[in-house]
Amino acid sequence: MKNRLRSHVDALATAVSRLTKSPMTFFYPDYEEDKPYGYRGVILYSNEKCIGCSLCAQICPARALKMYRVPGDKRLRPGYDLGRCIFCGLCTDICPTDALELSSVHDKVFDSLESMVMDPVDWTLWSRKVRGEEMARGRKMRVWIDEDKGLRYEEVR
């Protein structure tokens, strides 16, 4: 009986002791996580490096990449369906010229489903826009593991 009472008190005390710790979260739209090196976000495309080998479209497990015929271009070029992308990054691994690269962004908003399907020209322009935004994005939080709290957030200046 005494032991049971003690266990009850222990359980309550453990829960109460955690109240003083700050929560393991931050206000997302105001702050954004500063992604670790190598984070796999949306795929960006540089048409000047692309040689049109179509390996990316062949390896894509979700068929998010498809080869398109572009007017005035002899070679096929990849287009990107962001709605299908699973961010595995295999296309960037197999690209022999680094024409495809990973970004640290994955939270993008589109007006419609159709606008998520980008042909090579759209994708090039969109990639340029995202690269510009990546530099200028708002306040960032760096995540660190903390011995005491679990995760700790530090604003990046």
Place this chain on the structure above:
Amino acid sequence: MASAVSPGMEVRRIGGSQDGRVIELYIGAQHPASGHMRLIVYLDGDVIVRVDPDIGYVHRTMEKLAETREYVRVISLLERMTIIDSCNITLPYVEAVEKLLGVEPPPRARYLRTILCEINRIASHLYGLGIGGIFLNHSTMYMWAFGDREVFLHLASLLTGARLTHTYSVFGGVRRDLPRLFIDEFSKAKRYMLKRLRDYDKLFFNNPVIRGRLEGVGVLKPQRAVELGVTGPNLRASGVRYDARLTGYAAYGELDFKPVVGKEGDALERIWVRLREIEVSLDLIEQAIRSLPEGPIFHERFTKTIPPAVRHWLAKGRIKLPGGYVRLKTRPGEVFTRAEMGHGEVTYYLVSDGGIKPYRLRVVTPSARNVVLFDELARGHTLMDLPAIYGSLDYFPPEADR
């Protein structure tokens, strides 16, 4: 399963509908905890006479889909079976293809796979503990376990670049090298988690309210567990010393590893095994980091054909895939592989006809083997014990349905 007989007929057979004693209760088919499924429970008053797990709501024809894709494209497909444990579930498939290709991953890659597998196991156990907590209306355990799981998802994202669907092990090695930052961050995470496990013991495991709900509930005898083909922590909690990691795949053969084995076989013991396995996993990661061999992370057969323009990535700890990687041809043959996931043992049987896609891929997941326990353990208990039993089993419907 109620098989060809409709549920109403079952009622008549079990209890006789004349006095209306046996009633059937449908639990689901929404998302009761860890995925979409339905339990059809037959009750005599408050006592469970029989439980029919109505499975298949998240069946996605994984095995058939695998036959339509090239070997490398199957990896990210199979991850979707158990998204919380994605390295463990894809590793035996990768090893099976490696055997058919005749490729042995470098030692460093095997160790890195082990590290991610153990991170996955901790995250999976914390997920299971959280779900087990909320089944017993213990919201604090739920929030704590899911919060602490974030620590390990963060570690995984440092290593692989993704929180859940890592696609980390590929044929011939792994995709990223261990970042320098990881070792420091892990040692902090380990100290934090060990402290938290003591908190879990006080808040949950030794809590008289929880003990009252779990102790002596759903007892599984060792003999019966073996007969039913139960696997994972549910099997070990009954006192059977079996863990697929003992077969020594990846780097487990070179690390000092002792499986956690329970005794009682009740719901409380199953939770206890999971808590203690987290400690063992933390220790395994530390051992793997300490004895991590130097060297390449990707097999030479593939690295030598990487185009010179992108070779600079190798020095930065990232691999590049050669062009022929998409259409890899394996030798014809059959391979059987296994691995220990957080939920139990997963087995793959891969048949190749020498083409670029699997001829047949058979997957048996731990949850598919453990689903039999719902009926076995719940009989004779009251309806209130059913959530306790479900919570202790760590059952994951998307994994069972495949």
